Amino acid sequence: MSEPFEPKIIAFVCTYCTYAGADLAGTSRLKYAPNVRIIRLPCTGRISPMFILKALQKGADGVLISGCHPGDCHFTHGNYHARRRWMVFRALLEFIGIPPERVKYSWISAAEGVKFAEFINKVTEDIRKLGPFEQYTQLIEETEAAASL
Amino acid sequence: MSIEEQYRTRAKELLAGGAVKMVIGYGKGTTGERRRPIFITSPDEVERLVLDEACITNLSGYLVSEGLLSDEKRVAVFLRPEGVRAVNILAAESQLDSDQLVIFGFDVVGNEIKALKGIHVEEFADVIESLKESAPGVAKELLLEKIESMSPQERFSYWQGEFAKCIKCYACRQACPMCYCRRCIVDSNQPQWVNTSSHSLGNFEWNIVRAFHLSGRCVECGNCDRACPVNIPLRLINHRMAEEVLGTFDHFAGTSKTQEPVLASFKKDDSETFIL
Numbered sequence: 001m002s003e004p005f006e007p008k009i010i011a012f013v014c015t016y017c018t019y020a021g022a023d024l025a026g027t028s029r030l031k032y033a034p035n036v037r038i039i040r041l042p043c044t045g046r047i048s049p050m051f052i053l054k055a056l057q058k059g060a061d062g063v064l065i066s067g068c069h070p071g072d073c074h075f076t077h078g079n080y081h082a083r084r085r086w087m088v089f090r091a092l093l094e095f096i097g098i099p100p101e102r103v104k105y106s107w108i109s110a111a112e113g114v115k116f117a118e119f120i121n122k123v124t125e126d127i128r129k130l131g132p133f134e135q136y137t138q139l140i141e142e143t144e145a146a147a148s149l
Numbered sequence: 150m151s152i153e154e155q156y157r158t159r160a161k162e163l164l165a166g167g168a169v170k171m172v173i174g175y176g177k178g179t180t181g182e183r184r185r186p187i188f189i190t191s192p193d194e195v196e197r198l199v200l201d202e203a204c205i206t207n208l209s210g211y212l213v214s215e216g217l218l219s220d221e222k223r224v225a226v227f228l229r230p231e232g233v234r235a236v237n238i239l240a241a242e243s244q245l246d247s248d249q250l251v252i253f254g255f256d257v258v259g260n261e262i263k264a265l266k267g268i269h270v271e272e273f274a275d276v277i278e279s280l281k282e283s284a285p286g287v288a289k290e291l292l293l294e295k296i297e298s299m300s301p302q303e304r305f306s307y308w309q310g311e312f313a314k315c316i317k318c319y320a321c322r323q324a325c326p327m328c329y330c331r332r333c334i335v336d337s338n339q340p341q342w343v344n345t346s347s348h349s350l351g352n353f354e355w356n357i358v359r360a361f362h363l364s365g366r367c368v369e370c371g372n373c374d375r376a377c378p379v380n381i382p383l384r385l386i387n388h389r390m391a392e393e394v395l396g397t398f399d400h401f402a403g404t405s406k407t408q409e410p411v412l413a414s415f416k417k418d419d420s421e422t423f424i425l
Contacts, residue, residue, distance in 0.1 A: 100423070
């Protein structure tokens with residue numbers, strides 16, 4: 001019964017950098033925590049804050065968002081726009097009471113397979129320590145909508 | 150002559166001369182202390198206009214009513230400084246042409262009505278600038294301080310309690326001059342981003358999204374707060390976001406009609422301390 005808690009984490013990544021970075025981590029045979037479900041998007045600029053809410057709504061314990069370093073965006077400035085949006089959204093989540101430790105942002109390039117593996121491991125460890133996002137899962141249970149993760 | 154009288158006379162002249170096709174102002178409400186928006190198209194009706202300290206609603210939202218400005222005729226409107234800011238934002242977001250407006254500017258200081266000079270949005274730049282100057286010094290609301298000193302868990306519980314009251318009537322959206330989308334995100338059902346039922350999960354999502362869409366755009370006119378039938382402190386969230394945007398990007402919403410929307414622009418050196 002007392003299985004250790006395994007967090008469910010959703011990662012929204014851009015296809016040109018972080019997804020390629022994840023690929024590199026894979027082809028380099030780097031081991032990293034299997035708790036992360038990766039969702040590939042064209043650009044960080046495509047990551048609507050709704051995605052983050054949707055992930056939580058479906059029972060995620062944590063959300064990761066990652067894309068190209070500033071200046072490296074395939075679309076030249078998608079990540080600059082995303083950065084502003086995150087800053088505002090982060091403050092909003094914090095004010096509403098969703099701990100910022102559960103939503104993490106990073107820049108990982110296609111060459112940073114090691115950084116990707118380390119990032120995933122670190123965040124998984126941190127969220128494992130925090131435990132399940134009980135306050136939010138309670139909301140989900142109240143609605144009797146089964147979490148589909 | 151009182152300001153009310155002056156503005157009535159001016160409205161009469163404008164309507165009689167055909168300079169404007171409509172005056173949007175305040176009239177008597179259902180009770181003595183209430184005012185309601187009225188839409189006057191004939192010079193004989195100007196006596197219905199009322200201007201006193203109870204005129205608090207921001208009327209700028211009516212300007213984006215479908216078809217109102219599309220005939221390129223002019224419309225006169227009673228606006229407080231927040232209203233002028235709202236018009237600036239609407240103009241910056243290409244929702245209206247501010248040259249079509251004749252502004253009857255006024256402000257309420259204590260119990261007194263003060264006329265603001267000017268008929269075009271540009272002429273109110275100084276008033277708005279002084280609002281910006283005083284914004285950071287605004288006596289921090291007690292409740293805001295209380296919420297900020299809470300732990301994330303306590304904050305979550307606090308908002309859970311508040312949002313539990315929400316009945317998803319969307320009065321906040323209807324009252325807001327900034328919520329002009331023909332199709333709101335909650336009306337979209339494929340994909341359905343926000344749970345439409347008024348259970349706590351759906352309420353959380355709705356209120357978060359609403360606040361996010363207003364970040365950097367809200368002028369804190371308080372229309373949403375007054376419209377809310379269950380008294381959720383909506384303005385507080387918007388106020389917190391306005392503070393954030395002002396502090397991080399030095400952006401004060403609605404300073405001019407050419408101001409770039411804060412979330413549709415960027416600087417290469419925006420701070421990013423939280424990005425790993």
